[in-house]
Amino acid sequence: MAEGTGLENRHTRKGIESSxxxxxxxxxxxxxxxxxFRVGTRVRIGELAELARFQADWKQHHxxxxxxxxxxxxxxxxxxxxxxxxxxxLYTLENVPGIWHxxxxxxx
Numbered sequence: 062m063a064e065g066t067g068l069e070n071r072h073t074r075k076g077i078e079s080s081x082x083x084x085x086x087x088x089x090x091x092x093x094x095x096x097x098f099r100v101g102t103r104v105r106i107g108e109l110a111e112l113a114r115f116q117a118d119w120k121q122h123h124x125x126x127x128x129x130x131x132x133x134x135x136x137x138x139x140x141x142x143x144x145x146x147x148x149x150x151l152y153t154l155e156n157v158p159g160i161w162h163x164x165x166x167x168x169x
Contacts, residue, residue: 093148096163102139103169104154106161109133115165123151129159136169 098104107115112133116125122145137154144150152161 094144094150095148096142096144096150096152098139098142098152098163098166098168100139100142103136104139104152104166105169106132106135106137106154106157107165107167112165115162119162122149123160123162125162125165126159129157129161132157 106112109130112125112130116130119125135157137157139152140155141153142150143153143160150163152163152166154161
């Protein structure tokens with residue numbers, strides 16, 4: 062998951078951990094470093110068409126991997142939240158592989 066060299070924070074069920082995570086942040090967020098979903102929240106992964114569109118359009122850090130599309134439409138629990146330079150919010154979901162961008166998730 063580490064990419065780059067900046068010191069960032071990761072929120073887990075155990076509290077805030079520091080981690081060496083750094084990404085360019087070109088994704089617009091209404092409030093930088095403000096996660097829409099908290100650790101432990103159940104979220105719905107976007108439908109296949111939405112994920113495929115995001116995968117095709119997103120040219121920055123942590124692109125969706127092909128295996129992530131297999132989880133389209135499923136419900137998962139937020140396990141970790143990482144904030145990258147510029148305010149991008151990235152999620153790790155319990156029992157689901159990959160790094161997830163906030164636009165790929167919705168409230169369950």
